Amino acid sequence: xxxxxxxxxxxxxxxxxxxxxxxxxxxxxxxxVTYLLLFTPFLKSVMGSSSYGGAxxxxxxxxxxxxxxxxxxxxxxxxIAAIRRGVIGRLRVTPLSxxxxxxxxxxxxxxxxxxxAVVIAVVAVIFGLRVPLINLLLALVLLSLMVIIxxxxxxxxxxxxxxxxxxANLTNGVTEPIALLAGVLIPLSVAPLWVRRVxxxxxxxxxxxxxxxxxxxxxxxxxxxxATIILAAIAAIxxxxxSRLINREIA
Amino acid sequence: xxxxxxxxxxxxxxxxxxxxxxxxxAAALLNPMTYLLFFTPFLKSVLHAPSYxxxxxxxxxxxxxTMGLFGGFFSGFALVAAIREGVITRLRVTPLSxxxxxxxxxxxxxxxxxxxAVVITVAAIIFGLRVPPANFLLxxVVVAMMVLLxxxxxxxxxxxxxxxxxxxxxxxVAQPISLLAGVLIPLSIAPLWVRRVxxxxxxxxxxxxxxxIFDDHIGASVVWEAGLILGGLAVVAVLLSSRLFNREIx
Numbered sequence: 001x002x003x004x005x006x007x008x009x010x011x012x013x014x015x016x017x018x019x020x021x022x023x024x025x026x027x028x029x030x031x032x033v034t035y036l037l038l039f040t041p042f043l044k045s046v047m048g049s050s051s052y053g054g055a056x057x058x059x060x061x062x063x064x065x066x067x068x069x070x071x072x073x074x075x076x077x078x079x080i081a082a083i084r085r086g087v088i089g090r091l092r093v094t095p096l097s098x099x100x101x102x103x104x105x106x107x108x109x110x111x112x113x114x115x116x117a118v119v120i121a122v123v124a125v126i127f128g129l130r131v132p133l134i135n136l137l138l139a140l141v142l143l144s145l146m147v148i149i150x151x152x153x154x155x156x157x158x159x160x161x162x163x164x165x166x167x168a169n170l171t172n173g174v175t176e177p178i179a180l181l182a183g184v185l186i187p188l189s190v191a192p193l194w195v196r197r198v199x200x201x202x203x204x205x206x207x208x209x210x211x212x213x214x215x216x217x218x219x220x221x222x223x224x225x226x227a228t229i230i231l232a233a234i235a236a237i238x239x240x241x242x243s244r245l246i247n248r249e250i251a
Numbered sequence: 252x253x254x255x256x257x258x259x260x261x262x263x264x265x266x267x268x269x270x271x272x273x274x275x276x277a278a279a280l281l282n283p284m285t286y287l288l289f290f291t292p293f294l295k296s297v298l299h300a301p302s303y304x305x306x307x308x309x310x311x312x313x314x315x316x317t318m319g320l321f322g323g324f325f326s327g328f329a330l331v332a333a334i335r336e337g338v339i340t341r342l343r344v345t346p347l348s349x350x351x352x353x354x355x356x357x358x359x360x361x362x363x364x365x366x367x368a369v370v371i372t373v374a375a376i377i378f379g380l381r382v383p384p385a386n387f388l389l390x391x392v393v394v395a396m397m398v399l400l401x402x403x404x405x406x407x408x409x410x411x412x413x414x415x416x417x418x419x420x421x422x423x424v425a426q427p428i429s430l431l432a433g434v435l436i437p438l439s440i441a442p443l444w445v446r447r448v449x450x451x452x453x454x455x456x457x458x459x460x461x462x463x464i465f466d467d468h469i470g471a472s473v474v475w476e477a478g479l480i481l482g483g484l485a486v487v488a489v490l491l492s493s494r495l496f497n498r499e500i501x
Contacts, residue, residue, distance in 0.1 A: 027419050034426045041445050042436040046297040169278045176285040185435060186293040195292050 010104020061211035072150015076158030152238035261355020312461035323401020327409030403488035
């Protein structure tokens, strides 16, 4: 009960901070919207989609996956900034539970990415995407699990690699291959066999494939529930491990 | 003569600084190398390239274009950092010509990106790319012009735009330019409206001509057209940025 309350308090505080900087939210939308508008035409040609609606149904889930992967795995830099500004230090002297602090941050990232995803979906709908609301919500659930995994991994890395330059290169070096091998630009379904074999070990690839099936209207496809189980299990483990570490390191 | 010497001196100084941080050079190669190895397989499939050699022949010139574009556009930050560290101020009290200072820095960046392009090409050759050395050198000339154009624009922006806005501005400009130059999927198969817009994008000319060069069509009209367009724009951009630099910094 106390944990839920602490999580909610942290979430409220962080969300409040975000709401007060709408410009930075708008800026974070610049890149996905650019890709949505200017990469989809290329994809439409190579995938042989008959309409832009079909092309968006292929690309929007990929873009969701890219946003989830990058926002999640780069979350550690926000934590470094918070530690440096003394935010963490000030919260440590309160009776706030450490795990609540972590969960609050994770939820904040989930809410932020989900909000961005909704904006992207609205723009895509204007340009011809058709997706049932319930399917979009299901895709957002998968996306949230991806964000939670990414944020937890990023926090663990940040705790072990305090040097910011090394962390930036490490994060980049890990994130780019994960994203490309999840098929965030061109769907995995058309990739060579060895790429698809490797992708079986990439939870984010499961997320991307699951979301694509949902956008295509195949909610009952096995990849959807398989992806949900895989991502949920890994997210649970990642949150547990990262909260234990945070408890030990910054408590 | 003095200008050439000053340019050379600045180039040497900047190149020497780079040599002392091999890790930064390696880190800069991380991104293009990742795309080379993990994006080419996807491209091979959707473009139905018969072999990896063919896929690399399509993608390596596009990757060159990406490196030239982003390497050039994001160089303004190095200039801002150098101004803040006082490097520029210390050089101002020397008889070094201002234009030489600028040209030296720009040439160093050209050399850096050409070096990266060589490393990328060697990696691609290991995985099956075949390209005649003369064609490769010609492609490097195109890359150099793209970098000069980007650096000049970036330096001009860095002198006028507040630093806090600079990153977002560069991103907001460089991303659409790169996508509309077809740096991920070639322009040749893009919808008609995209190809029409790309006619106004000098980097798209660069990407198309580099693809022609890698396909061994050196005589194709796109090659000399792109050379004229990029060469003309690069000269204008370098002249304008050095005038600005002279006025703002000197």
